[in-house]
Amino acid sequence: MIQLNSVNKTYADGHQVLKNLNLSINEGEITVLIGPSGCGKTTTMKLINRLITPSSGTISIRNNNIAQMDAIKLRRTIGYVIQNIGLFPHMTIAQNVAVVPRLLKWEKAAIEARVDELLNMVGLDPTIYRDRYPSELSGGQQQRVGVIRALAANPMVILMDEPFSALDPISREQLQDELVRLQQEIKTTIVFVTHDMDEAIKIADTIVIMKDGEIVQSGTPEQILRHPANDFVKSFIGAKRMQSMAAEPMVDDVIVENPAIIHPSRGLAYALKLMEKRKVDSLLVVDNNNQLLGRVSIYQILDYLKQETKLVSDVMMPIKHSVSVGTSLSAALNVMNEHQLPNLPVIRNQREFIGLITRGSVISLITDLYAVDATGGESHAVH
Amino acid sequence: MPFTNSISQFYQFLLERYPDILVATREHVTIAIVAVLLSTLVAVPVGIYLAKNRAKWLHSTVFSIANLFQTIPSLALLAILLPIVGIGTKPAIIALFLYALLPILRNTLAGFQSVDQSVIEAARGMGYSAAQRLFKIQLPLAFPYIMSGLRMTTVYIISWTTLAALIGAGGLGQLIVSGIGVNRKELIFAGAIAAILLTLLTDQLLGLIERKMFKRAKSA
Numbered sequence: 001m002i003q004l005n006s007v008n009k010t011y012a013d014g015h016q017v018l019k020n021l022n023l024s025i026n027e028g029e030i031t032v033l034i035g036p037s038g039c040g041k042t043t044t045m046k047l048i049n050r051l052i053t054p055s056s057g058t059i060s061i062r063n064n065n066i067a068q069m070d071a072i073k074l075r076r077t078i079g080y081v082i083q084n085i086g087l088f089p090h091m092t093i094a095q096n097v098a099v100v101p102r103l104l105k106w107e108k109a110a111i112e113a114r115v116d117e118l119l120n121m122v123g124l125d126p127t128i129y130r131d132r133y134p135s136e137l138s139g140g141q142q143q144r145v146g147v148i149r150a151l152a153a154n155p156m157v158i159l160m161d162e163p164f165s166a167l168d169p170i171s172r173e174q175l176q177d178e179l180v181r182l183q184q185e186i187k188t189t190i191v192f193v194t195h196d197m198d199e200a201i202k203i204a205d206t207i208v209i210m211k212d213g214e215i216v217q218s219g220t221p222e223q224i225l226r227h228p229a230n231d232f233v234k235s236f237i238g239a240k241r242m243q244s245m246a247a248e249p250m251v252d253d254v255i256v257e258n259p260a261i262i263h264p265s266r267g268l269a270y271a272l273k274l275m276e277k278r279k280v281d282s283l284l285v286v287d288n289n290n291q292l293l294g295r296v297s298i299y300q301i302l303d304y305l306k307q308e309t310k311l312v313s314d315v316m317m318p319i320k321h322s323v324s325v326g327t328s329l330s331a332a333l334n335v336m337n338e339h340q341l342p343n344l345p346v347i348r349n350q351r352e353f354i355g356l357i358t359r360g361s362v363i364s365l366i367t368d369l370y371a372v373d374a375t376g377g378e379s380h381a382v383h
Numbered sequence: 384m385p386f387t388n389s390i391s392q393f394y395q396f397l398l399e400r401y402p403d404i405l406v407a408t409r410e411h412v413t414i415a416i417v418a419v420l421l422s423t424l425v426a427v428p429v430g431i432y433l434a435k436n437r438a439k440w441l442h443s444t445v446f447s448i449a450n451l452f453q454t455i456p457s458l459a460l461l462a463i464l465l466p467i468v469g470i471g472t473k474p475a476i477i478a479l480f481l482y483a484l485l486p487i488l489r490n491t492l493a494g495f496q497s498v499d500q501s502v503i504e505a506a507r508g509m510g511y512s513a514a515q516r517l518f519k520i521q522l523p524l525a526f527p528y529i530m531s532g533l534r535m536t537t538v539y540i541i542s543w544t545t546l547a548a549l550i551g552a553g554g555l556g557q558l559i560v561s562g563i564g565v566n567r568k569e570l571i572f573a574g575a576i577a578a579i580l581l582t583l584l585t586d587q588l589l590g591l592i593e594r595k596m597f598k599r600a601k602s603a
Contacts, residue, residue: 049508076510086505090523100509149509159508 001027001189002048002157007057009043009213017043019213021057025206030183030190032200035210035236041193044210045159048191049078061157076103079150079158079188083166085142087134093119093145094130100153118148121185122178140171147179151186160192164199176202197237201225209233222326249329251346254365255355261286264293264313268301271312275301284345284356285316292345292353294318322347325354329365332357389568396569404558404573408581411554414472415541418479419533426484427529430491431517449485457482457543461550475547475554482543483536490532494525530596534589541582545574555581 002025009018017040025031033041046052047059050071059066066074079100087096094115101111116126122144134142143163150158164172180203183190194200200207201221208218209232217229228234260278262271264285271283275298282297294316304310322345323332336344336359343358397404433442452460457478464474498521506520548556555578562570 051504051508072510072512074510075508078508080505080508082501082505082508084499084501086499086501088502088506088520088524089499103510103515146505 001025001062002191003058003060003063004044004047005058005060007044007047007054007059009040009047009052010055017213018054021213021215023208023215023218025189025191027189028187029205030180030192030203031206031208032192032194032204033208033210034194034197034200035216037195038212039210040213041195041210042161045161045191045193048157049075049080049159076100076153077156079152079155081143081146081150081158081160081163083162085134085139085146085166087142087145087149089134092131092133093124093137094126096134096145097149097152099149100155104153106153114152118152121151121182122148138171139167140175143167143171143175144178147175147182151182151188155188157189157191160190162194163192165194165196172199179203209236222328226326249365250325251323251327251329251332251344251357252325254329254357254361255346256343256358256361257355259284259356261353262296262312263287264311264316266312267308268305268310268312268315271296272298272301272305283312284319284353285312286353290353291351292319292322292347293351295345319345323357324348329362333362393569393572397573400573404555404577407553407555407558407574408577410472410552411541411544411556411578411581414475414479414547414552414554415537415544418476418544419483419537419540421476421480422483422487422536423533425480426487427491430488430529431495431521433488433492434495434521445488446485449488452481453485457546458549461546465550470551472547472552474550475544475552479540479543479547483540486536487529487532490528490535491525494528494532495521497528498524526596527593530589530593534586534593537589538582538586541585542578545578 002023004021004023007018007021007023008016010016017038021040021044023044033044035041043052047054048061048066050066053067088099091099094112097115097118098111101114106114115130119126119129124141124144129137129141134145137145146163147160150160164175167175176199179190183203192200192203204221206218207221207224209216209224211232217224217233219227224233225237228237260274260280260283262274262283262285264287274283275281282295284295285293287293293313295318296312296316300315300317304315321335321339321341323335325346325348327346332344335341336357343356345356346354348354429445433445455463460478460481461474464478468474468477502520502524503516506516511520544552544554545556545559547554548560555574558570558574558577562568562572562574
């Protein structure tokens, strides 16, 4: 959605803060720019709302080159949250939240409704807070207002420059949680700058690690934790976090080899026979291209068994729950627990079938782990 | 009782001469207000410009000029102006205008510098134009400072206006100067008391306006 193409930024004193930067930011995701101070992360973010102009290179949002837009109009379509909150002290909370809608000349009633909606969204009762002044709010509340002020006019992008780093740890955690929740509700593209790796891992869909004006690595938090590109990334993540990641098993570790699967063009009698043979009560339906199509259980087979022309593809049920390869085992177990599933298919790229995890396979892995712990490294577990 | 006697004499005097006192007061107020207004019109924009432009040489130049006017003794300044612009109201207004520049300028600049940079950055990032930032954010936030500068300046310009009589500008100082000339205590007292009352009244009035206007403005 946002594209930065070979962007350079050199200041008048000759210091080059960005070196041939190429970055693409996905729509509807939280992209976190992270790195040590002076790495160019904030500069990169401010390029997007043209608070900083690049020395060379182009930046486009939804394929429109922003250099050709009116900077002030552009900024009104981009939410902006800063570390020092920057609420206007002479305006009430409602007036602060309504700033951009007013600049865009919305109708009065629409603005008021929007303000109340947003205040409710972050748990600030409009009847209490609407007419208060920023100085009457706590730091955490002020930054909540800062965040909804950025959301007010339904911007296409929201830029957040270390928004929570000045807050106390408890407020920070709360606001991070709220941001993730809000993001799931509104699905806006968010570019978030931080120097705190815990924060990045917690909220990011994509993490972009920068150093000395260049991108060192970008990827999902999982990818970066599992496959740090170099020593810099490793040191930035921190040895402790890497260890804890290494100790946590993934679904890949517990996949059942050779699960019971069936081709969609098979008949029902064959399916029943296969279930008998494999001693299972359901089969996964996988086609020749290894695409996972659905699931049939013994009940569906028995319901339709008398209709000889029915095929597996006619009676199968869609897959409601599945996990991608690389998901942590605890996340997968949560899904299984929550929906009371005996097993869970593992897929790659939306539908490509990889395998199955079952309660049995999970238990054997856990037995393994505990046996290793108990005997100091040797495994005596029965497989 | 000589004291009650002189009070009743003074009262008698007031009854006879109050039209003159009113005229003098009007002249006095006019000179002071015109001087402060002109000074505001110059000093506030210059202060705003200085707040934007942080060049050191510019600040030091502007402030040394304003300081210079401030440090010239008032009587000396009036004397210098006499041969240039003649006698009357004009040199008085010019002199007081020059005196008022510095405090208004200083307070305007202080007001603008007191505005939190992050507030301005937030405004810029959200799409306020430069003019909108100035009128909707910076000026309202700097206003309490500017206003208190204006109040202070107005008060002492009013008291200095009494000196304007020396160059024939009239005002309440004229009563005092004439009173000294003809050795009439009532005249001296009438001028002095009216000038004091006028100063106190103006201070109260501007203070009231200041509080009324900025009851809502609170700093974060």
